[in-house]
Amino acid sequence: MIIRIVKLTFETENIIRFENIFNKSKYLIRDFDGCNFLELYQDKNNPNIFFTYSYWENEDALEVYRNSDLFKNLWAKTKLLFSNKPEAWTVNKKETLN
Numbered sequence: 660m661i662i663r664i665v666k667l668t669f670e671t672e673n674i675i676r677f678e679n680i681f682n683k684s685k686y687l688i689r690d691f692d693g694c695n696f697l698e699l700y701q702d703k704n705n706p707n708i709f710f711t712y713s714y715w716e717n718e719d720a721l722e723v724y725r726n727s728d729l730f731k732n733l734w735a736k737t738k739l740l741f742s743n744k745p746e747a748w749t750v751n752k753k754e755t756l757n
Contacts, residue, residue, distance in 0.1 A: 660695070661718055665711045666746040673740035674707065684733050688713070691729065693720025707742065718749065 669677050681699055689697040696714035715721040724730055738745075 660752065661715050661721065662750050662752055663713045663715060663721060664748045664750065667709045667711070667741065668743040669707050669709070669740050670742045671707055677709070677737060677740050680733065680736055687729055691724050691727070693723065721749070
């Protein structure tokens with residue numbers, strides 16, 4: 660399993676548009692083959708910054724998603740709303756404490 664963290668920074672006037680795009684597509688993303696978990700975070704101090712946090716079976720599953728029509732369509736709509744270049748990390752979970 661891998662975890663994908665993506666930082667997205669939006670123009671203030673585009674936040675609602677992004678949230679609408681995410682809300683319309685979140686179940687499609689979560690139900691995509693290989694995706695086991697999906698969350699969206701908004702920075703507490705800077706509401707223009709969002710993070711997506713998702714669990715994927717492996718890097719191949721993530722790449723299939725990134726090359727899918729679903730991702731390409733969502734990304735085409737979302738990237739128009741950015742105020743800064745997005746940042747992304749693919750990480751391995753090392754430890755969880757509950």
